[in-house]
Amino acid sequence: METSKIKKVLSEVLDLAKDFESIEALDPKLSLFTITVTIIARRDFPILHSIAVLADDPLSGDAILDLSRRVLEDMISVKFMVLKGKEDMAAKFIRYSAVERWLDLEYLRKMGIQEDPGLEKKIEDDFQKVRPQFVYKKDQIAQSWSSTRLELMIEELVKAKVITDAEKEYLLQGYITGNRKNHLSSRDTSYFANKTQRADDLEDSLRIGLVIAIVSYMRILSNYAEETGNIALAGQLDRLFSKLNVPVVNSA
Numbered sequence: 001m002e003t004s005k006i007k008k009v010l011s012e013v014l015d016l017a018k019d020f021e022s023i024e025a026l027d028p029k030l031s032l033f034t035i036t037v038t039i040i041a042r043r044d045f046p047i048l049h050s051i052a053v054l055a056d057d058p059l060s061g062d063a064i065l066d067l068s069r070r071v072l073e074d075m076i077s078v079k080f081m082v083l084k085g086k087e088d089m090a091a092k093f094i095r096y097s098a099v100e101r102w103l104d105l106e107y108l109r110k111m112g113i114q115e116d117p118g119l120e121k122k123i124e125d126d127f128q129k130v131r132p133q134f135v136y137k138k139d140q141i142a143q144s145w146s147s148t149r150l151e152l153m154i155e156e157l158v159k160a161k162v163i164t165d166a167e168k169e170y171l172l173q174g175y176i177t178g179n180r181k182n183h184l185s186s187r188d189t190s191y192f193a194n195k196t197q198r199a200d201d202l203e204d205s206l207r208i209g210l211v212i213a214i215v216s217y218m219r220i221l222s223n224y225a226e227e228t229g230n231i232a233l234a235g236q237l238d239r240l241f242s243k244l245n246v247p248v249v250n251s252a
Contacts, residue, residue, distance in 0.1 A: 001245060003203075006210045007055050009243050013214055014052060016236050017221060020045040032090040034227045037078055041220050044071050051213050061205035062181050068213035069178030072171065073150060075216035078223055079162050080146060080153045089146070095130045096145035102127035103141065167215070174212035177205070214244065 020042045026035050047067050054060035054067075081089035101123045105115060115123075134142040146153060154175070157163045163171060180188040191201040218237050225234040 001211075003207055003210070006207065006214070006244070007052070009240055010048065010052050010055070010210060010214050012240060012243075013218060014045075014048055016233070016240070017041065017045055017048070017217070021049075031087060031227070032094065033081060033086040034224075036081070036090040036093055037220065037224050037227060040074050040078060041217075041224055044074055044217055044220065047071055048213060048217055051210065055206070055210065058202070061202040061209065064213070065174070065178050065205040065209035066181040068174060068209040068216070069182055071213045071216040071220075072175060072178065075219045076150060076153050076157065077146065078220050079157055080148075082223065083157060083160055083162055092133065093145045095133065096142075098123075098126040098130050099134050099141065099145075103143075170208070170211060171215070174208050177208060178212070181205070211244065215241075 020038075023042060026038060030038075047070055051064050051067055054064050077093070081093065105120060105123050108115065114120075131141075134147060136142060136147060144150070148156075154163070154172070158168055179185075188201075191198045218240060221233065222237055224230070225237065
């Protein structure tokens with residue numbers, strides 16, 4: 001699919017998802033998973049907006065692929081929640097916030113930086129309440145909300161066919177190449193020694209990044225549509241999936 005057509009689909013997705021630009025209070029009666037998928041969709045909307053702005057800059061392929069990896073990782077987390085029990089996993093995701101604050105505090109302490117004693121006590125108390133759920137291997141604390149590395153989450157989703165064979169190739173390609181843009185990579189930096197290779201890499205990064213970001217975000221919106229019974233949104237997403245020539249699958 002031509003890059004210009006992919007960019008038009010991105011514009012349509014942003015228009016379709018414009019309600020996620022505003023941060024309104026959520027109904028506390030909503031299920032934890034509905035709340036979680038809503039705030040993830042809100043978090044990723046400005047990323048899609050930024051990608052749309054960058055897409056007109058010929059030097060922005062790297063940045064777009066880098067940003068797309070964030071949306072891809074969020075989609076993987078949403079799908080993993082559904083696979084493993086969406087309400088329990090959404091609750092775990094929310095509780096992990098206390099662990100993240102504690103891990104940040106521990107790092108600052110090791111670096112000799114002290115926080116307000118009252119704040120430190122609150123962070124420690126909140127952490128102890130959820131600690132048992134995130135301990136593994138001789139009192140090691142999980143470094144992610146799922147207690148599972150992203151690569152293993154992807155493997156489970158592939159095995160369960162949540163990520164289909166048709167999706168697997170380009171999603172995993174985007175994950176691998178996005179990693180190289182996100183971290184200093186010998187292979188990625190080698191492209192800057194050859195003008196032709198660099199031009200090809202920029203073009204590939206732009207196209208792959210756009211598709212990964214759009215598809216990942218639409219997969220998140222599909223779960224939102226299912227959870228909220230938004231039939232109109234689901235229908236519009238099916239139409240856009242068809243435009244991208246991406247198979248429409250259930251929102252599991």
